[in-house]
Amino acid sequence: MSNNPLHQFTITEIVPVEIAGINASFTNSAVAMVATVAVVSIFLIMGMGGRSLVPGRWQSMAELSYSFVADMVRDNVGNEGRKYFPIIFSLFMFILFGNFLGLLPYSFTFTSHVAVTFTLAMAVFIGVTLIGIARHGLHFFTFFVPGGVPAVMLPLLVPIEIISYLSRPVSLSIRLFANMTAGHTMMKVFAAFIVPLGFLGGWAPFAVDVALTGFEFLVAFLQAYVFAVLTCIYLNDSIHLH
Amino acid sequence: MFRPTFGLCVEKWGKRLFSLIFIPEFLGILKMSDKDKRSELDKFDTRLKQAQDNSTAPRGLKAATNEPPKGLGLALRCGADLVSGIAVGVAIGYALDTFVFDSKPWLMVLFFFLGAAAGIMNVFRTVQGLGIAAGYKEDYIERAGKDDNLKD
Amino acid sequence: MPQLDVTTFAPQIVWLVITFLAMYFIMAKVALPRIAQVLDERQTRIDDNLEKAAALKKEAEEAAAAYESSLAEARSKAQDEVKAVIDAANAEQAKKQDELAAKLNKELEAAEARIAEAKDKALANIKEVSGEVAKATVEKLSGVSVDDAAVEAAVANAMEQN
Structure with missing residues (x-):
């Protein structure tokens, strides 16, 4: 184990694979992703195994997650959002459980990698843009023309609006990546102080780490929630335009 | 018995x-x-x-809509909004400079400011709770005005 | 910073796509329909029960209304009956009273007739007696026997004058 607080983010190949000249090795990140999918699937499918009318503990958690995301989609997108509910639910659960599993000791947080978060954000961005264009055709591009503004200002404002629109996937991915990286790095930094400070002094960083762990659970949920909500809001924008 | x-x-x-x-x-x-x-x-x-x-009422936790985020969430979100606006602006400027006009570094400088403006606009919209939408929306502006009235 | 190591991007993205697609299909095809089914079932069950409860409530209300109306009906019926009885009693009493009055009237009339008859008789007797008394008095006083006819005429004259 290295004492470098960033060492925890290192990607190590487990099974080197190469498909069509692309490095598709099975890495510790891939392990975390597979584990996330497995845990979410087991949680939802096993939890709903009883399909009882009066839910037990696991079943009500599965139902709660369902209605949480369903309410989110309905409140932010409306009834047209029903079609996109599975993808938003998958995104939310994928990120949420990725964040949570990353908090387990010795595990790997794949959401702390900008490649992953940016791919997800770009997928959302491209998908939402395509939905907007498919629904509204060329009218979609009036989205970048602010209403109620003098025409003289438009050459300045339209580029700003376009940059603002293009910055969505960047901010979406950076937010998630930065939050996860910062949290884990901070925990590691404080953890590194525990042993050197000895039996007497080690308690302070240990207490900080305990508090940070609780805080990180909150952040893990919040970031998954923010990602899903922003996806909903972007979807709503491209469906309803203005 | x-x-x-x-x-x-x-x-x-x-x-x-x-x-x-x-x-x-x-x-x-x-x-x-x-x-x-x-x-x-x-x-x-x-x-x-x-x-x-x-x-008939919706079940489950209530998902907050378009509410101005608070505290740390707000800070983290604003930082990301601002930085991403600038980053996209600089990236566009750099790309135009290098691949299209060969006018280094002027477009990058111009787009840095445009990106900063976009970033500030993003932050402004986030803070106002106007959604993270591009485009001034009439009803958003109206709503913001109403909110201001309420505050007064 | 390991996150910026470009060589690790390809495997991450490849596995992200694989796992996320797997996730999406598992969610969309297996997990979510199950949850939706259970939630729908529960909702319909709850709605059914609520409907049933509403129907039962309506029934209960109707029963209460029917009970009340029948109570009111019975009350009014009872009142009617009481009234009828009272009326009948009143009528009978009136009839009896009338009868009594008629009987009394008849008796009164009979009594009056009797009295009149007695009076006539008495008057006739008075004429006779006063004639005799007058005759006897005249005879006693004057020693003259008076003609009956003259006495009678004198009495009649006196009675006329009275």
């Missing part, structure tokens, strides 16, 4: 006797139980209405 039956018998006949002797009171009791029935029905009515409301 005998005792409880006997007891029951006594009770039953006692009641009847009682009701026969105190007919006015008995009538009073009847009337009261009548009233009780009505109030019971009313109580049931309110409970039924409540249950119906509960069943």
